[in-house]
Amino acid sequence: MKNLTRLTAIFFFIISLTTLPVTASAASLGASIKVGVVLPMTGNNAFDGRLTLEGIKLAIEEINGRGGVNGKTKIELVIMDSRGIPAEAVSVMEKLVNVDKVSAVLGDFGSSCTLAMAPVAQREKTPLITPISMAPKLTKQGNNFVFRTADNSEINARAFVQMATDDLKIKNWAFIGVNDDYGRGSVEAFIPQVKQKGGKVVYSEYYEHGENDYYTLLTKLKSTDAEGLCLFGQVQDLSRLINQLAELGLDKKVKVMDPTSGLLSQQFLDLTKGRAAGLIGSNTFVDVLDTPKAKTFVTAYKANYGYGPQKYANAGYLASYILAESIARAGSDDRQAIRDALTKTDFEGTTGRVTFDKNNQLIQPEWLIAIRQDSTFAIIGGPVTVSTE
Amino acid sequence: MEIIFQQILNGVIIGSVYCLIALGLTMIFGILEVTNFAHGEIYMIGAYTSLFITSQLEIHFLLSLLIAMAVVGVLGVFIERVVFRPILGKPMINGMLLSFGLSIFLTNLALLLFKADPRKIESGYSQVRLTFAGLQLTLERLMVIIVSTLLVIALYFFIQKTKLGKAMRAVTQDREAAQLAGVSISNIFALTFAMGCSLAAAAGSLGGALFTVYPSMGWTPVLKSFVVVIMGGFGNVAGAIIAAMLLGLTESLCGGFISYAYKDAYAFLLLVVVLLIKPEGIVGGRG
Numbered sequence: 013m014k015n016l017t018r019l020t021a022i023f024f025f026i027i028s029l030t031t032l033p034v035t036a037s038a039a040s041l042g043a044s045i046k047v048g049v050v051l052p053m054t055g056n057n058a059f060d061g062r063l064t065l066e067g068i069k070l071a072i073e074e075i076n077g078r079g080g081v082n083g084k085t086k087i088e089l090v091i092m093d094s095r096g097i098p099a100e101a102v103s104v105m106e107k108l109v110n111v112d113k114v115s116a117v118l119g120d121f122g123s124s125c126t127l128a129m130a131p132v133a134q135r136e137k138t139p140l141i142t143p144i145s146m147a148p149k150l151t152k153q154g155n156n157f158v159f160r161t162a163d164n165s166e167i168n169a170r171a172f173v174q175m176a177t178d179d180l181k182i183k184n185w186a187f188i189g190v191n192d193d194y195g196r197g198s199v200e201a202f203i204p205q206v207k208q209k210g211g212k213v214v215y216s217e218y219y220e221h222g223e224n225d226y227y228t229l230l231t232k233l234k235s236t237d238a239e240g241l242c243l244f245g246q247v248q249d250l251s252r253l254i255n256q257l258a259e260l261g262l263d264k265k266v267k268v269m270d271p272t273s274g275l276l277s278q279q280f281l282d283l284t285k286g287r288a289a290g291l292i293g294s295n296t297f298v299d300v301l302d303t304p305k306a307k308t309f310v311t312a313y314k315a316n317y318g319y320g321p322q323k324y325a326n327a328g329y330l331a332s333y334i335l336a337e338s339i340a341r342a343g344s345d346d347r348q349a350i351r352d353a354l355t356k357t358d359f360e361g362t363t364g365r366v367t368f369d370k371n372n373q374l375i376q377p378e379w380l381i382a383i384r385q386d387s388t389f390a391i392i393g394g395p396v397t398v399s400t401e
Numbered sequence: 402m403e404i405i406f407q408q409i410l411n412g413v414i415i416g417s418v419y420c421l422i423a424l425g426l427t428m429i430f431g432i433l434e435v436t437n438f439a440h441g442e443i444y445m446i447g448a449y450t451s452l453f454i455t456s457q458l459e460i461h462f463l464l465s466l467l468i469a470m471a472v473v474g475v476l477g478v479f480i481e482r483v484v485f486r487p488i489l490g491k492p493m494i495n496g497m498l499l500s501f502g503l504s505i506f507l508t509n510l511a512l513l514l515f516k517a518d519p520r521k522i523e524s525g526y527s528q529v530r531l532t533f534a535g536l537q538l539t540l541e542r543l544m545v546i547i548v549s550t551l552l553v554i555a556l557y558f559f560i561q562k563t564k565l566g567k568a569m570r571a572v573t574q575d576r577e578a579a580q581l582a583g584v585s586i587s588n589i590f591a592l593t594f595a596m597g598c599s600l601a602a603a604a605g606s607l608g609g610a611l612f613t614v615y616p617s618m619g620w621t622p623v624l625k626s627f628v629v630v631i632m633g634g635f636g637n638v639a640g641a642i643i644a645a646m647l648l649g650l651t652e653s654l655c656g657g658f659i660s661y662a663y664k665d666a667y668a669f670l671l672l673v674v675v676l677l678i679k680p681e682g683i684v685g686g687r688g
Contacts, residue, residue, distance in 0.1 A: 054509075055617065058517035191662050218662035222621050224612040227411040228656040228664075235404050248519045252612050255521075259530060259539045283521055283613065 041085040045345045048108035049089050050119030052096035056221040060246050060324050061121045064143055067328025068118060070316055081340045094120050101125035102132060109136045115345045118331055123147030123193035133157040139351045143331035146272060147197040151371040159354055159372040161331040163296055165201035171378040171396040172271040172294040173205040179393050180267060186215035186238035188229060190245040198244040214238050226253045230260050240267045250275055251283035258287040273381060277322035281387045291383045296363045297326040298381045298389050306362040330361045375399055403535040408657040414542050416649020417549035421604035422622055423629035423641045425597030431573045431636025432593040435485055435496040440601055441619025442507035447473045447602025448609035452522045462524035466606040470599040477598030478591045511616035519613040545607050552603060553642060569593060573636060628668050632675045634682020643683050
């Protein structure tokens with residue numbers, strides 16, 4: 013009787029061994045895997061959002077061109093427009109997760125939108141990778157399904173303030189940010205860093221998306237003794253600000269800085285017609301970056317779209333590759349498996365070798381970048397790698 | 402002290418842009434009794450027209466402004482005939498919904514044709530910097546004040562002194578009585594729409610040079626212009642001019658001396674205050 017029990021146990025053990033790979037292969041990769049994309053394609057962020065989408069599309073084309081993930085599974089994108097509105101972002105996220113049944117979601121652009129989507133990602137256990145959103149709290153609310161492949165405001169602030177105080181000798185700081193989670197989050201992340209480095213904050217103001225006239229803001233700035241002005245916003249709005257800043261002659265008085273480097277793009281240079289020369293930013297990517305992956309990316313992007321890539325395009329490209337590589341390691345379209353694989357990322361991307369920290373924040377080096385007189389970019393400082401732990 | 406005057410100047414310039422948009426809105430309301438939500442898109446089309454003329458045909462900016470006014474004026478006649486004429490005399494909600502639809506249609510059409518890329522009209526005047534008693538502005542910004550003042554004066558003379566202007570005022574006062582006196586209502590409607598659209602096109606050209614041109618550029622200015630129209634008294638031309646200046650000044654002074662982040666709130670707060678004190682609008686009654 014005892015032997016029989018033992019035999020049955022062994023029997024079931026063997027059965028279970030043989031069935032294990034079978035159940036695993038049920039969730040393994042088929043001919044295609046669905047990945048959702050949520051970006052603003054209309055509204056105030058439409059322009060920058062489209063650049064990110066171009067980066068994503070290029071990466072997916074390249075991957076599928078090689079036969080797909082692992083050389084056999086093609087990635088199928090389901091692209092949704094969030095219009096830059098948090099409520100809209102949540103509703104398209106729900107649709108992607110519940111109706112389209114995607115395995116992971118790339119998006120969104122604005123921090124307000126990604127913050128709104130995060131609870132859905134957690135509830136439905138779906139990895140959500142934001143290539144752009146910088147609000148620090150996004151990766152600090154214990155939501156282990158949210159990943160960020162951009163730097164966050166805190167990392168950016170620490171690296172930038174360190175470089176600006178040491179190399180540019182800025183003491184009196186001024187801040188102008190867009191009035192949303194990204195703008196306010198960035199300014200709030202900078203103020204303690206500046207104080208810690210012995211600097212003074214003499215001015216901080218916010219403007220609304222789509223603002224046209226900045227004379228009021230800049231007139232007020234003129235009456236302060238600011239040496240450095242940090243800008244946090246998007247190309248459309250800030251190109252107008254830079255033009256008006258030059259009109260008021262303020263460019264001679266304050267050093268204009270764009271710590272998040274959203275402005276280091278050809279489009280911005282075209283819109284500001286040489287008035288942006290001398291602008292300084294810090295970023296993880298610029299088209300002159302000297303890594304093998306960055307070089308292939310810049311060449312492929314130019315060939316595809318006719319103009320050079322900037323940080324938003326790279327962000328989309330990098331995030332897509334990180335996701336695809338994790339899907340390959342997970343070897344499954346299961347959302348939980350992909351999430352677990354993402355946390356173990358150790359990948360050679362456009363910005364160098366990257367890994368996620370325990371909050372799912374990507375760790376990558378920052379560079380100090382300047383716009384030259386002839387409207388090209390130059391790396392003038394860095395790399396600085398900081399972690400937030 | 403210098404800062405205050407600079408902020409007042411800033412307010413007058415932005416007020417001038419609001420004024421040009423609001424004048425068209427208020428005229429169209431006064432005569433056709435239509436709240437035209439698509440007015441911001443007319444402003445946008447004006448800007449794109451001027452952009453096209455200056456960049457592709459390389460015609461001087463001020464001339465392009467006049468051409469844009471003419472082109473968009475003709476477009477205005479077309480829109481009035483095709484879109485608004487059929488619903489004339491129907492409840493006001495029809496006009497509102499129709500113009501809202503037109504607004505969405507035109508924005509998306511522009512998005513399809515021109516993409517979301519922001520572009521800039523190069524007037525050639527923004528490089529010329531003027532300093533006057535410590536106040537700074539560019540020739541381009543001075544041009545905004547000059548052009549809008551000239552247009553407002555021209556509009557005033559047209560409305561007050563010409564026969565057509567009198568006919569327009571008559572239609573505003575009493576549509577049926579004017580019709581009985583032999584005024585051709587349909588011609589007046591077309592003329593009003595054309596003039597309103599021309600003014601918006603002028604504002605669009607100036608706005609496109611000062612700021613940037615993109616498909617959704619009309620949304621914020623037109624929202625502010627609605628505030629102006631309501632504050633000035635619906636259909637009241639003089640009221641709209643005063644209210645536009647008042648709004649521009651409130652924005653720049655409160656934004657400059659209190660906090661800029663709440664700039665849009667001041668506009669609507671001002672509206673609430675004006676409506677509480679003088680519900681019929683700043684210049685009271687229908688003028």
